[in-house]
Amino acid sequence: MTSDISYPIEGACQCGGVTYRLLRPAKLIAACHCRECQKLSTSAFSITAVVDATDVEFNGRMKEWQRKADSGNTIAAKFCPNCGNRIYHFNPDKPEEIRLKPTNLSDTRIIQPTIHIWVSEKQDWYTLPEGVTCYPKQP
Structure with a gap:
């Protein structure tokens, strides 16, 4: 991680509603x-930042969408109802941890993946970086 990043970091959907x-x-x-x-x-x-739910403060109305994962767990997503921009994902059985979509942060220097998952489905044209932990599916 880049050490000169200062918190808090502001984030917003594309329209600014969230x-x-x-x-x-x-x-x-x-x-x-x-x-x-x-x-x-x-x-x-897709890039995901795993954070404690208590480490993020949200403002604005969000809608929710859910689907079943291969594991049988439910994956839920919160998104802006106006522009459709995804804000975060979570498992309803574990709401204390969320998977923030960090590309809508004002300072995106935190986006330095430390793991690559589901590489069994990666696009053939993408070359995985050296030295990064990779998993064929969900760890």
């Missing part, structure tokens, strides 16, 4: 290569 403050550093930053994250990001992978 704003938030990340109060402390993430526990980890993951790049997920599963097909669902490829759909979400319209790219090769």
Whole structure:
């Protein structure tokens, strides 16, 4: 992680209807290569910052969407009802931990993935960085 990052870091959806403050550093930053994250990001992978729910302050109305994961767990997503920008994901059975979508932070230097997951579904054209922990599926 970049050591000169100061907290809190402000974040917002594309239209500004949902704003938030990340109060402390993430526990980890993951790049997920599963097909669902490829759909979400319209790219090769999606970035997630795993944080304690108490480390983020949200403002604005959000809608929720849910789906079943391969594990059988429920994955829920909170998003702006106006612009549709995803803000975070969470497991309803473990609401104390959220998976923030950090690309909408004002300071994106925290986006330095320490793990890559679901690399069994990664795009062939993407080369994984050397020295980063990789998992074929969910660890």
